[in-house]
Each structure stands twice: as C-alpha cells, then as structure tokens.
Amino acid sequence: EMKLARQIIDSLATDWKPERYHDTYTEELHDLLDKKAKGKEIVAEPAASEDEGAKVLDLMAALEASVSSAKRSKKTARKGTARKATARPGTRTAKKRAPARRKTARSA
Numbered sequence: 001e002m003k004l005a006r007q008i009i010d011s012l013a014t015d016w017k018p019e020r021y022h023d024t025y026t027e028e029l030h031d032l033l034d035k036k037a038k039g040k041e042i043v044a045e046p047a048a049s050e051d052e053g054a055k056v057l058d059l060m061a062a063l064e065a066s067v068s069s070a071k072r073s074k075k076t077a078r079k080g081t082a083r084k085a086t087a088r089p090g091t092r093t094a095k096k097r098a099p100a101r102r103k104t105a106r107s108a
Contacts, residue, residue, distance in 0.1 A: 011070030
C-alpha cells in the first residue's frame with residue numbers, strides 16, 4: 001500500500017507553477033453577483049442523487065489508472081532523451097498482467 005502511495009506521489013510530483021492554476025470559483029461567484037445586481041434571476045441546479053445514476057468508482061482501479069497515465073506522460077515528456085524500444089525478430093513482447101487482487105477476510 002505504501003509503495004502504491006509513493007508511486008502516485010512520484011508520478012504526480014512536478015515543479016510548482018502558480019500561473020497554471022485558475023480560481024474559477026471566485027470568478028463564477030462574481031458572475032453570479034453581477035447577474036443578481038442587474039436583476040437577473042439566478043436558478044440553482046439540483047444536486048444529483050444516487051438514484052439518478054451517480055457513478056460508483058473502484059478507487060484502486062482509478063488510482064492505478066492515474067499512475068499509469070502519469071508514467072506515460074513523463075515518458076512522452078522525456079521522449080527526446082530516451083531511445084525508442086524496438087522489438088527484435090523472434091522475441092516475444094511482454095504481456096500486460098492483470099492487477100493483483102487484494103485478499104479479503106473471506107479469501108484468507
């Protein structure tokens with residue numbers, strides 16, 4: 001579990017660049033206040049409930065996908081410095097394995 005956490009942190013760690021981030025909440029709030037000040041009607045959208053088809057995510061699958069995506073992004077960014085791997089005739093390529101299943105109280 002700690003190994004996965006470290007992989008996630010390492011894959012997502014970058015230099016801090018504040019110009020990359022944008023405060024959309026404050027902007028949207030100012031827009032709503034401007035509309036209200038001009039006399040326009042403000043209508044809030046109803047919150048989605050579980051009955052309306054809210055998605056339930058598998059957290060481990062989402063984390064693993066995030067790590068894989070970040071690793072691919074880093075490889076793409078370093079593409080100019082790394083050599084491209086090519087398959088040699090007569091060799092097999094590695095097959096992607098399914099993620100290991102967690103042991104539960106029932107399977108132990």
